[in-house]
Amino acid sequence: MFSGIGSASLGLRTAGFEVVAALDNDAKACEIYERNFRVKPIVEDIRRVSGKRILATAGLKRGEVDLLVGCPPCQGFSSLGKTTHLKGSRDYRNSLVRIFSDRLAEIRPRFVVFENVPGMLHGSYRHYFSGLLARLKRLGYAFVMSETRLVEAADYGVPQFRKRVVVLATEKENASGLCMPERTHFPLKEIGEGKTRQLTVRDAIGDLPSLEAGETHANIPLHSAVQHSEKAMEIIRNIPKNGGSRTDLPKHLWLPCHKRLVGDGAESVYGRMRWNSPSPTITTRADTPSCGRFIHPEQDRGITLREAARLQTIPDDFELYGLKKYLNVWIGNAMPTLLGETLGNHVAQFLT
Secondary structure: OOOOOOHHHHHHHHOOOOOOOOEEOOHHHHHHHHHHHOOOOEEOOHHHOOHHHHHHHHOOOOOOOOEEEEOOOOOOOOOHHHHOOOOOOOOHHHHHHHHHHHHHHHHOOOEEEEEEOHHHHOHHHHHHHHHHHHHHHHOOEEEEEOOOOOEEHHHHOOOEOOEEEEEEEEEHHHOOOOOOOOOOEEOHHHOOOOOEEOOOHHHHHOOOOOOOOOOEOOOOOOOEOOOOOHHHHHHHHOOOOOOOOHHHOOHHHOOOOHHHOOOOOHHHOOOEOOOOOOEOOOOOOOOOHHHOOOEOOOOOOEOOHHHHHHHOOOOOOOOOOOOHHHHHHHHHHOOOHHHHHHHHHHHHHHHO
């Protein structure tokens, strides 16, 4: 559910699952999904699709689904969303968590994976999360969650810092030993015998050809650099290589809006990525330096959509096409493919 282009589904398929149904209200994203999976998603608002219809599409009955995955749109819970919504306002997307639990009850899968942003654990958003857990209990599911230690994608081989709330739930008879997956990758300071280091920006994109701002590579799809304004280029050229920040700029290059930015990651605006570290969280504006630490570590430009996709562990041979504004959203909203594979492999242990 909320399948998007299918980044998580690709990881689950790699882990051995057969994808039999998908649902999303974005028709263009569903075209990408169908092209890559040969599964035609239900293109509809989840509020208008019953579990019975989803099961019919999959050719299954209630209780026969091994795994149901749901990643409801997170913008309503995100700290980034607070810049475009009035504080305390109710985003209609937040109710999708409840709708997800309704469909879960109708489908009755053996196992459930729910993923969302940490913001849903706090303040007025907390009741959406609490409501989901209460519903799982009423349905007779046992669950574990990542509330005390958020799932960090970089701990599982994703070359990106991306903290998420994850809930794993299953029918109580299958719940013996239920736990979150063990970390597989560690920061350099924690590396010891038998431990694998976290993957870095260099690991993910270091082999891609250099580009100038506004240049497009002829043979690598989506490896196209945005043409920045001259004012933006002046700022970018003066950001120190390999991790420099907006605050490193001479004061005369600070934009008036930058002087007012505080908190919620705003200090990362017009920042460069670091070669030897995982990237910051890829968002729906990851090719725009004014929206985060999205400048290439050494080239004077924002990262390309190909680079953003790689940092999301979406492989180069996964077919992606469409307008840049859509691609930005699809890539930024995706669950990293490798995280989907990790969760899939973990769940599979309890389903055998």
